[in-house]
Amino acid sequence: xxxxxxxxPARAGQYLALLAYLVFLAFPFLWLISTxxxxxxxxASLHPTWIPENPTLGNFRQAFDEQPxxxxxxxxxxxxxxxxxxxxxxxxxMAYVIARHRGRLSTAATGWVVVxxxxxxxxxxxxxxxxxxNLHLINSVIGLVLVYVVWSLPFALWMLVGYVRAVPAExxxxxxxxxxxxxxxxxxxxxxxxxxxxVATALFAFITAWNEFFxxxxxxxxxEKQTLPVVLTHFLGAEGVAxxxxxxxxxxxxxxxxxxxxxxxxxxxTGGMLAGAVKS
Amino acid sequence: MTLATAxxxxxxxAGRRPERPRDHGxxxxxxxxxxxxxxxxxxxxxxxxxxxxxxxxxxxTQATGWIGTLNxxxxxxxxxxxxxxxxxxxxxxxxxxxxxxxxxxxxxxxxQNLRLRWLARALAIVPWAMPEVVVGIMWRLVYNPDAxxxxxxxxxxxxxxxxxxxxxxxxxxxxVILVGIxxxxxxxxxxxxxxxxxxxxxxxxxxxxxxxxxxxRFRTVTWPALRPVALAITALNFIWNFNSFAxxxxxxxxxxxxxxxxxxxxxxEEAFRYGQFGYAAAMGCVMVAVISVLLALYLVGRLKGxxxx
Numbered sequence: 001x002x003x004x005x006x007x008x009p010a011r012a013g014q015y016l017a018l019l020a021y022l023v024f025l026a027f028p029f030l031w032l033i034s035t036x037x038x039x040x041x042x043x044a045s046l047h048p049t050w051i052p053e054n055p056t057l058g059n060f061r062q063a064f065d066e067q068p069x070x071x072x073x074x075x076x077x078x079x080x081x082x083x084x085x086x087x088x089x090x091x092x093x094m095a096y097v098i099a100r101h102r103g104r105l106s107t108a109a110t111g112w113v114v115v116x117x118x119x120x121x122x123x124x125x126x127x128x129x130x131x132x133x134n135l136h137l138i139n140s141v142i143g144l145v146l147v148y149v150v151w152s153l154p155f156a157l158w159m160l161v162g163y164v165r166a167v168p169a170e171x172x173x174x175x176x177x178x179x180x181x182x183x184x185x186x187x188x189x190x191x192x193x194x195x196x197x198x199v200a201t202a203l204f205a206f207i208t209a210w211n212e213f214f215x216x217x218x219x220x221x222x223x224e225k226q227t228l229p230v231v232l233t234h235f236l237g238a239e240g241v242a243x244x245x246x247x248x249x250x251x252x253x254x255x256x257x258x259x260x261x262x263x264x265x266x267x268x269x270t271g272g273m274l275a276g277a278v279k280s
Numbered sequence: 281m282t283l284a285t286a287x288x289x290x291x292x293x294a295g296r297r298p299e300r301p302r303d304h305g306x307x308x309x310x311x312x313x314x315x316x317x318x319x320x321x322x323x324x325x326x327x328x329x330x331x332x333x334x335x336x337x338x339x340x341t342q343a344t345g346w347i348g349t350l351n352x353x354x355x356x357x358x359x360x361x362x363x364x365x366x367x368x369x370x371x372x373x374x375x376x377x378x379x380x381x382x383x384x385x386x387x388x389x390x391x392q393n394l395r396l397r398w399l400a401r402a403l404a405i406v407p408w409a410m411p412e413v414v415v416g417i418m419w420r421l422v423y424n425p426d427a428x429x430x431x432x433x434x435x436x437x438x439x440x441x442x443x444x445x446x447x448x449x450x451x452x453x454x455x456v457i458l459v460g461i462x463x464x465x466x467x468x469x470x471x472x473x474x475x476x477x478x479x480x481x482x483x484x485x486x487x488x489x490x491x492x493x494x495x496x497r498f499r500t501v502t503w504p505a506l507r508p509v510a511l512a513i514t515a516l517n518f519i520w521n522f523n524s525f526a527x528x529x530x531x532x533x534x535x536x537x538x539x540x541x542x543x544x545x546x547x548x549e550e551a552f553r554y555g556q557f558g559y560a561a562a563m564g565c566v567m568v569a570v571i572s573v574l575l576a577l578y579l580v581g582r583l584k585g586x587x588x589x
Contacts, residue, residue: 018396031421045427121525122547123567126328126564131320150317157313212411229526232413236530244427254411
């Protein structure tokens with residue numbers, strides 16, 4: 001918007017508004033960090049401060065003592081990695097077909113992507129629970145991965161279709177003219193150009209699975225199988241009386257992986273949404 | 281543009297190869313994703329609808345039988361469920377509308393040439409990356425009656441002693457709605473920002489030269505271009521919010537006295553605490569049906585409104 005000049009007071013107002021937004025968006029997270037490093041005595045004080053007077057790592061130690069956080073993180077990692085890898089392996093070929101062929105199949109797939117967003121979990125979770133129970137996949141990370149794959153597929157397809165469309169079909173046609181077979185063309189021409197998009201999609205599926213709560217709550221029964229979000233709720237206790245310090249410490253740790261991954265792919269996600277939205 | 285390239289592409293391929301073998305190749309590429317979709321998503325959906333017409337329960341020894349529409353008749357008289365449904369609608373509208381307005385404001389700001397825009401963009405996305413459970417825990421710390429920052433800030437400002445926000449009958453739902461707004465802002469902002477970046481700059485500048493003020497420019501140039509994105513994202517937000525579970529489960533578990541018991545929480549308890557699979561499935565069906573009708577009305581109304589102008 002370089003051509004438009006904004007008056008001084010208006011600009012100041014804009015900065016003020018932006019500042020208000022930033023405070024609103026950031027303060028809960030800052031408070032979480034502050035609580036995580038506060039010793040028990042300060043947490044019990046009637047006048048809590050933003051910056052801990054005697055910062056401590058004791059909450060983190062206590063959190064690891066109280067709940068099997070490492071094991072839960074391992075389960076989460078397994079479920080998220082499994083979901084991410086299987087999801088892109090299944091979705092990439094389909095996205096390719098949707099992007100390159102315009103026909104009934106593409107229309108149906110796009111329709112399904114939209115409808116699946118409106119999917120009511122309640123209606124799906126009971127049958128899934130019964131199906132997985134028959135397959136003896138309740139309380140198993142494999143069962144959870146299956147559910148996560150199907151759950152992330154629509155958005156993964158959406159992103160990938162955008163990335164495939166960004167690879168010019170002319171390149172593939174040129175390779176075909178040069179005598180490369182269809183598979184050869186896909187492997188040596190399309191795949192390398194698509195790789196960054198595939199990685200971004202996989203990471204997105206990873207975060208989705210890492211953060212997911214509802215399916216994990218229903219499908220994982222014993223503490224040694226549960227993922228991080230489910231184990232985090234154990235800190236809350238039955239009556240909602242929580243030991244705030246360890247709770248904050250564990251919640252803070254559980255967020256770090258998603259934040260790091262998100263920082264890496266942030267540009268691509270917004271780009272992918274844009275591409276999917278504009279070009280379809 | 282897309283149309284032209286598509287036509288060109290299909291023309292080029294049709295000339296080179298017969299269509300048939302290509303289609304086989306396409307099916308081969310699609311099947312790996314299609315099978316799990318059919319087995320684990322379309323299948324369960326149909327299975328779930330069927331369950332609504334049975335007396336399925338967990339841990340029952342006798343066979344499950346068809347009971348027709350008995351579940352739905354029971355549901356019709358289940359005042360607890362309709363209370364929960366009303367709360368669900370209140371929550372969904374209460375979150376979606378402010379979320380859209382706030383996100384629109386933020387997107388418009390982020391679209392300006394402001395300093396520190398990169399920082400704001402990065403921060404604006406943080407809530408998106410967080411597990412919902414952590415968002416819930418975080419806000420419980422904020423709302424905590426003694427050690428929470430909200431009450432402490434109120435005390436410092438001399439606005440009274442504050443209260444136990446999540447436990448109060450009157451404050452629980454508004455408090456939870458505020459968290460919902462906070463948690464969903466990033467997606468909405470990003471989608472609207474993407475839409476804004478597609479609005480033609482030239483039109484903006486031309487309108488500015490003609491002396492149109494900021495509000496006029498927004499009404500006549502920005503909004504028409506943004507409309508489709510805005511429609512899509514509010515419709516999606518409404519569905520997502522209505523189906524939301526984890527946030528409220530962590531914040532209040534539906535309390536106090538059911539004041540924040542969203543339909544998803546209600547159905548979850550019915551299915552997995554009391555084991556009433558058939559009845560819970562019927563609830564799911566009703567939720568989907570009502571939401572679909574509401575959405576259809578909303579979308580049709582909005583699209584019509586667009587044509588009239």
